[in-house]
Amino acid sequence: MNNFEARGWIQVNPEDDFNFYWANVQNIRNIFSIESGYRLSDDQFINHFPNHMELTRKDLMVKNIKRYRKDLEKEGSPLAEKDENGRFVHLDFIPQTFMLPSDYNLFVEEFRKNPNTTWIMKPCGKARGIGIFLVNKLSQLKKWSRDGKTNVFTPPTAKETYVISKYIDNPLLIGGKKFDLRLYVLVTSFKPLKCYMYKLGFCRFCTVKYNANVNELDNMFVHLTNVSIQKQGEDYNSIHGGKWTVQNLRLFLEGTRGKEIADKLFDEINWLTVHSLKAVSGCISNDRHCFECYGYDIIIDDNLKPWLIEVNASPSLTATTSSDRIMKYKLISDVINIVIPPGELPDVRWSRIPAKENLGSFDILYDEELAQADILTQEIKSRVGQATGTRGARDSKRTTSTWK
């Protein structure tokens, strides 16, 4: 709220007209549902895409990414190259995942191939680490095996479906503790894809040392990094909240493992973000009035490979520590600056190419429009050295350079 007031904006009631609406997920459903007949006018912005769950629900995200990969394979695109084991070389950024109950049999097949592996069960419709548990024996999944065997076709509701993914049991440990990365990605349009990565993401550490021992599978303090869970641990420290900035992570990795390795890791993270967005860009309705700031959860394993765990549509904007509060305030401020160029009235028809000053702490991750323009006028732009232009070109160069 402070952000809005600082800009001299006026808060309006639910019935009145609005220019900018920072809504939660339920209200979005209401606004965009067919019954309401509500149409957003040209000077109104809203902070969610209507069907964002294509990316933010765990099962739909996995479905979309799998479909995207298959499509690329059919096209014969070099991005979809596979290695001897049948795994994608460039697009292998989600751990192996199955939907339950629908893919139960497929899962059992896979599990029987590698019986000593651990898998993690996550309910589709929930957040904050609620309802998650680890399994390493088929018997723990009895409940779904029964359902899978019935012949009655009942489409499972969001509350009953689970995804089960291969658990990454070799996470990168720093100071002996497991952590994950929370990165914020702002998308102002899906077609053409325009996305921005926030430089000030953070790492969430567990308070307890990581232990891959079978007996510790039930100890959520060791395995889940959600702040809402770690907060309840005895060693939780509210001064730093178990949060480390991404810059410190980068400093540590560069200092102890070298620059190339650190650069490669962050490049791969950018790569997987862009492709995850591209995967859903086809099915998310590209409403001009919308923008969205996603929270990407990524885990790094000890081979320094990043894995996309999930994408959140309403990343927590409450702050647990003072530096957290400052960071989130800046985040919202920069988001607004990019969506509505400061000093102008909101107008959904604008070109959506923000000036460099307005980017704040965001980096342009991928701007399809600029990239395509750049391919045509590449030389001129790089000679002039325009920051937005060169960065867009560099990103597209990075994607094109892996095209063989």
Next chain:
Amino acid sequence: MNDDCFMYGNDHQVQVLQAMKTMELYADLMETAQKEVNKSNFKLTDLQTSIELMFNDKGRNGTLKNAIYKYICIHAAKHSEVPIDHLKDPISYVFKAQQSWEKKIMKSLNSMCTELNVPLARQRTEKEQKEFSQMWTALGADGPDFSQIRPVYAPKDFLEVVTSLNNVNYRSANNNGFNLWGIIQIPLKNRTMDELRIQFNEMSINQWQSGMDDEQDIFQEIFHDDRIKLGQKVIASKLAPLACEFTKKGSSISLRGDLWCQMLGIKIDDVDVLYYEKLKSNVLQHELLIDNLLYKDVKLTATNDDHYFVFEDFLYQVLLPFSRDTVVLRNLLENSTATPARSFIRGKVGMEHFEVYYPPSGVIPFHGFAMYVSPLCYLYKEPIKLYYVFRELYMCYFFRLHVLSTDPQGILSLSQLFETLLQTHEAELFYHLKSVNCQPLKIAFKWLMRAFSGFLASDQVLILWDRILAFNSLEILSVLAVAIFTFRKTNLMKVQTYSAAEGVLADLTTLQVLPLIQLSLFCK
């Protein structure tokens, strides 16, 4: 053979030679030389040249150069005939003050012992030893109860001692003493701004610096890549003076760990690994009260710090063996005015035989001691290397920051330098602060004593310590402190109370070290 080379026996050279003879390196060189001489095709006339060539081939030349360089850096030329006591510190009242301060610390430690009914040192039982060794890598999780332990002293206590130092023999014409407005009252000679400019020449504003100028711009990326290439060549050459010259302009993040090892002369071999294990077993066998102090210190400082809490367990793995390390003690006895505290084995008070140094390293930690180690965790993953780098850093530089001496790099001189520079160049500011009852040194002292660790952002601390190692001088700390005051001048001029001034200077984490130093040194 070596005696021939040093024919014109300069006092200093003789000294260096004598020191060399005690080092392992000498035995190693002799052995290699003798092996060479025993080869059948060896001619006596070519003795000198062929041995030199051979050394060069095997890279021994470099190691010899490094060793000599290191020795010269650490030891100021001392007269070999001066008795030990005088060597400690030429000015007697400073020395006396240091001794009485040490007595005070020891007394406080002893009283804590009796209060809590905990012995200064105690042998662990077998069971405890086993438990402890299992927990070695996770000491942060379950420690004993420290609520009753208080740090022995904090920077502000030390500051009081520092400012009360007064030369009773000195009376100046001006009643305020020679130091017009500041609180340090000892006449120590310091460098002027001009001399500092010359000393820190490589940091001048017209030279590009790593750590500041290597951002993501096309031209600056070229600078960055060049520095990396040059840095890798420097590391490959294995020469310490080269590394120092290179690092004067800063080191890039990925090369920093190696460069520091080169500058400090650290190469871990099996003997070192064994020594660390020995120290670790000492920790397992005996528990010292100092351990609890260290635990408490880590919990108070590093665990609460945004940047370093992740490394908590490493800190224990470094600090606990450190306090058992007698190499540190030896270094203290030779190079510092400190007289480490001594204690007696229980039941045998007063008997000379049973007097031991306590703690074995001679260092009693103060509040914030753990922060000397924390920034290093960003550079070294393995505890052993981390340990040796920290020990070397401590023995070369950090010990001067909490001992009273007239050493030109000691905390006294640094404080003095800070006050003089601030008075000379920011007289208005200094006067205003003094008039609202706020002595700048009171705020800056803790920065100096901890070498800014924990006050600046983690990458900035590393950039700063780059320069300390490269220029072999702690004076940069005072320069930075002055620069910070200058930077926040407009706000400081408005304050009316001491706490308001503290508030203005409370948060330094957004500051960038290099532009500030350059502004201060080179832009006036």
